[in-house]
Amino acid sequence: MDYSTSPLFSPLTLPNGAVLKNRLMMAPMTTCCSFHDGTVTENQVEYYRARAGAIGTIIVECGFIDERGPAFPGALGIHNDDCIEGLSLIANAIKEKGSKAILQIYHGGRMVDPKLIGGQMPVGPSAIAIPRPNAPTPIPLTAGEVEDMVQKFGDAARRAIQAGFDGIEIHGANTYLIQQFFSPHANQREDKWGGSRENRTRFPLAVLEISRQMAKQYASDDFIIGYRFSPEELEVPGITFEDSLFLLDKLAIAGLEYVHFSMGYTLRPSIINTDDKTPLIDKFVQMRSPALSKIPVVGVGNVVNRSDAETAVEHGYDLVAVGRGCIAYPDWAEQIKTKDDIQLSINSDQRINKIIPEPLWRFPLVSSMVREISTKKFQSGTYRQTVKDDYENEFVINVELGQNFIKDLTLVNAEELNQVSVKNFNEIKDRILAANSPYVDTISGATSQCEAFKKAVTKAIAESYRVAIIADGGNPDEKTVDVVVIGSGGAGLAAAIEAHDKGASVIIIEKMPIIGGNTNKASAGMNAAETKFQEKVGIVDKKEWFYNETLKGGKNKNNPQLLHYFVEHAPEAINWLDAKGIELSNLTTTGGMSVDRTHRPESGEAVGGFLISGLVRNINQRNIDVMLDTSVTEIEFADGKVKAVTTIDEDGNSQRVNTKAVIVATGGFGANAEMVTHYRPDLANFVTTNHKGATGSGIALLQKIGADTVDMNEIQIHPTVEQKTAYLISESIRGGGAILVSQNGRRFVNELDTRDKVSNSIIALPEHYSYILFDEQVKTENKAAETYISNGFAAQANTLAELAHILDIDPETLESTVARYNTFVEQKEDKDFGRNTGMRHPINQAPFYAIQIAPGIHHTMGGVTINSNTEVLDENKQVISGAYAAGEVVGGVHGGNRIGGNAVADIIIFGIQAGDQAAAYSQKA
Known part of the structure; x- marks a missing residue:
């Protein structure tokens, strides 16, 4: 269809006479980049300015109307008159480009995290927490406070008018306060504001009424007031679609310019009656009252291409709001005039060009669209791979590669597999295509299957590289880098990132089929003293205390030089992770520590998976190659220097990697029963918490080139x-x-x-x-x-x-x-x-x-000897040039017993140091 004949680009007159130049709207999406007090930043102004123009209307992200109302960090405020000046900058930026500017207003109610409001408890209609883990129980508003809250919505409407907006959208969706008042789950009041369905409509109607009063007093006749609603709730009792129609009819009679569905897909059916596949918009058109039929309706969700929007209009929507499309393409409304196949992806180097604020860039909604651009060149084509999971299920997968990106994945034998396997494949496929990398998080409960899917991609890429090298007249069995990292646990990944950032070319070689090693199993956290996160919550700690407690816990067997470096650099390592988007700000304690110095994710989740996920994200961003299912059989050492490593993959293919420096980060030997009992016969037949790759292979590799070892009989059991x-x-x-x-x-x-x-x-x-x-x-x-x-x-x-x-x-x-x-x-x-x-x-x-x-x-404290530069030492305590080691492969750090939380600190602190030192050495060698 020619865009000029598309209904999307025809004007629409709202009930109050306001004219929208086309049927396209930018959906309200928080940018998370307001100042701490909710006032506008320059980033927000430029973000909206870039997206105005071709699109008819921009609905600006929701502004909280009360200090206890923000539902997310960096939220936009409209809670006092100081906000007006900044908001006017956004309104003017949009209107100057020819688009209508509408501001959404809301209060988070029981959805507000106490951390966002100074530790206060959130408020709500009733003292009923939202049914989610760790949700706080809100303080119920008194009748007088409800009246005050209505007035605050009115004040917000006035401020929006004074800031120059063309309208407001009352946010009665997404389980925020207005929806909570209408919800039979959240609102179990016994006064006039709750109880019957009729009473539960009072609050949204009161908000609409006071907003109309403000518009009549302060705005022109064509000031727009819309209402966003979530059509159903899963809670029992919850809002039904019939309930929503009941409320919308009353709102329509009171006077609205539009109603706005809040759903993830314009044609979504009921989430309550899952057997009924009828789109809710179809039901809406059939069931709406005469009053409601006069009010334009806005659809939103999964609209990417023009055809998506036109299909929505065909089903009865008068207007179509677009979210992610407008983030990925600031000129989306122009793009769809000429393009029929827009892809929801953003190249990783395009944030600034697309004027996306940094906090929004990190938001899951956007980060899932970011495609890392590889500097490597694949040989374009389709590569068929056959892989199996741990249960011998076979998957035949076509991997289609473009010149520098993973183009598509197809599960060839999908018809032979169960629906769960196909669903898992499709989800991992989406993650791989979004990241442009096979190194993505697996699906909980389907790890083995997901690793098989990812393995198919890594094998295809490896095959592509070989084809490309041969096509260029090179030798695919030999490559050259500055630094080889052996092992992909926390120490290896940290080392690779740091070496890359210090200017070295890096490759990671991992004998297992998955990234992460024993770090994947880490659960407690990362110990560090005198950190910014301790200071923030008032925890007094001293590096001296940390040193003495670790030394005592290690039975005074720790290497003092290594322990001093470890303790002194722990807070820097916490900051290093934080700078890379891996925040460990939640504090607890472990055995042997006197204060809360064990840092873990704010969510309280196990530190290992969180850490590896974050480090892998950084590996992807830097396009660092990872060779999985590949063992290093030898470190070539000649003329007093490291020269190369020899590898062999699971198919028996051998390759020589020339290098100036090698970092061994292969972990300990806790899964090698023969080696454990050799040093500690008393531990025969104990179970091990280690992953099966913790066999001490790195220790053996370094011993072959003369490395000394220490504390090999110090093996920790976990209680x-x-x-x-x-x-x-x-x-x-x-x-x-x-x-x-x-x-x-x-x-x-x-x-x-x-x-x-x-x-x-x-x-x-x-x-x-x-x-x-x-x-x-x-x-x-x-x-x-x-x-x-x-x-x-x-x-x-x-x-x-x-x-x-x-x-x-x-x-x-x-x-x-x-x-x-x-x-x-x-x-x-x-x-x-x-x-x-x-x-x-x-x-x-x-x-x-x-x-x-x-x-x-649990942990083998013994390993090869190093100095505080992570240089590997021989039996005479002399440096083996070009050989570095970090993590559990090293001995001496923990002495005779490791303190919980010190292993994660060890791998990050010495991993960073190994990367730094190896990069510097490779550039001088």
């Missing part, structure tokens, strides 16, 4: 390991307030003593196992606990007595034990075992949980 699966139960659970009880129902140790002491205490019990016991509050504050429970590790009960029966423990004894511990928490003194950390809350919030645990092999 809390689920024995059937060898799954480690994080120390953060005990640090969060859990206790250990024996089969007789009593505590027997300071749960946060060092790991060796706690492990030995468990082994000394008659049954050689114990239970880690915690309550709902500990679970809520530690996301790892949810994983343990979902995996079936935990017994669960609503009372301690019920839990005791499940565990075959005397109920009175267990209740007495917990009651005694709770008194210690209140007194901040453990009179039985001297515990003085992690006593955060009494254990008294049902349900209660218990996991049976016993010690397992």
Whole structure:
């Protein structure tokens, strides 16, 4: 269809006479880049200016109308008159380009995170939390406060008028305050503002009425007032589509210029009655009242191309709002006039050109569209790969490569597979195409299958490289880089990133089929003292304390030179991660530490997956090659220098990689039972928490070129390991307030003593196992606990007595034990075992949980010897030129026992140092 005949580009007159020049709107999407007080930044003004012009109307992101109303960081404010000046800059920037400027107004209600409002609790219609994990319970508004809130919406409407906007959109969707008042789940008031459906319409109607009063008093007759709504709620009881029509009819009678569906897809059917596939817009057209039929309706969701918008109009929408398309293409309305196939992707180097503010760029909505542009050149074509998962399921995949990007993936044998496998493939495909990389996060619960899909892509890329090298007359069995990193755990990835950033060409070689190594299994956090995150929450800590406690925990066997470097550079490593988008700002403690210095993700999730995901994102951004399923068989050392490494892949292909420096970051040997028992016969038959690649191969490689080793018999067992699966139960659970009880129902140790002491205490019990016991509050504050429970590790009960029966423990004894511990928490003194950390809350919030645990092999403190420059040393303590090592492959850092949280610190601190030193060496060599 010629765009000139498309209904999208015809004008529309609203009920009040306002004329929109076309049917296209830019949907309201937060940029997250306002100042801390909600005032406008220059970035926002330029962002909207760039997107105005061809599009008929821009609905500016929602402005919070009250100080307790912002629902996200960097939110735009319209809560006081100081906001008017900045808002006028946005309005003028849009209107000067010829588009209408509408401002959305809202209050987050019970959706507001207390952290965004100075620790205050959010407000809502009733004291009912939104049914999401860790959601705060709102403070119910009094009748007088409801009246005040209506007035605040009116004041916001006045400010929008004074700022020069052409209209406002009342945000009655997305489970924010206005929707909460209409929701039978959120609003269970007994006054005139709640109860019956009729009463629940009072608040949105009052907001509309006061907005109309302000428009009549301060604006021209063509001032636009729209209303956005979410048609259904999943909560029970929740808003039904019939409820929404009831409300919209009343709003239409009161006077509106448009109503705006809030959905992820314009043609979305019911989310309640999933058997009915009829698009809600079709139902809306059929069921709307005479009054409502006179009000234009706006559709939004998954509109990318002109055909998407035209299909929406065909189903009954009068206007179509576009979100991601307008982010990816500031001139989207112009683009669709000539292009029929717009792709929702943004090249990673285009943020500034497309005038996308940095906070918005990092927002998941946008980051999912960012395609990393590779400097490598693929040989264009389609490469068929056959791969299998751990269950011998076979997948035939066509990988289509463009010259510098992954163009498409096709699951050739999809018809032979179940629907879940096909669904998983499609989701991983989307992630790979968006990242332009196979190194993306897997789907929870489908790791093996996802790794197979990703492997097909890595094999196709490798094949493409070989074809391209041969086409250029080169030798595909030989390549040259400045630095080779062996191992892709946290230490290897940190080293590769730092070496790249210091100007070196880098390649990572990993013998396993997946990135991450043992770091994937890390759960507690990263220890560091005197950090900005500790300072922010008022935690007083000293590097000296950190040093002394680590030395004590390591039985005074730690290498002082390495330990000093470790402690001094820990806060810098925290900042290094933060600068790369990997924020570890949530604080807890682990055994052997006296203060909260264990840094972890703000969400409370396990640190390992979070860390690897963030580091891989940085690897992708830098286009650092990763060779998976490839083992290094030899480090070539001649004339006193590292010359090359020899590799072999899973198909038996050998390759020589010329290099000036090698960083070995292959981890320890905790999964090598023969090696463990060689050094520690007493640990025979212990389960191991290590991934199967932790075999000590890097130690052997370095020993071949003369490396010395230290502390090889120092092998740590972790006290809390689920024995059937060898799954480690994080120390953060005990640090969060859990206790250990024996089969007789009593505590027997300071749960946060060092790991060796706690492990030995468990082994000394008659049954050689114990239970880690915690309550709902500990679970809520530690996301790892949810994983343990979902995996079936935990017994669960609503009372301690019920839990005791499940565990075959005397109920009175267990209740007495917990009651005694709770008194210690209140007194901040453990009179039985001297515990003085992690006593955060009494254990008294049902349900209660218990996991049976016993010690397992966890960490090998011994390894090759290095100096504080991470240079590998020979038996005479002389540097082996060009050889560096970091992480668990190294000995000496942790001495005779590793403190929980120190391993993650170790891999990042010394990984950064290895990358820095290897890059500098390679540039001089």
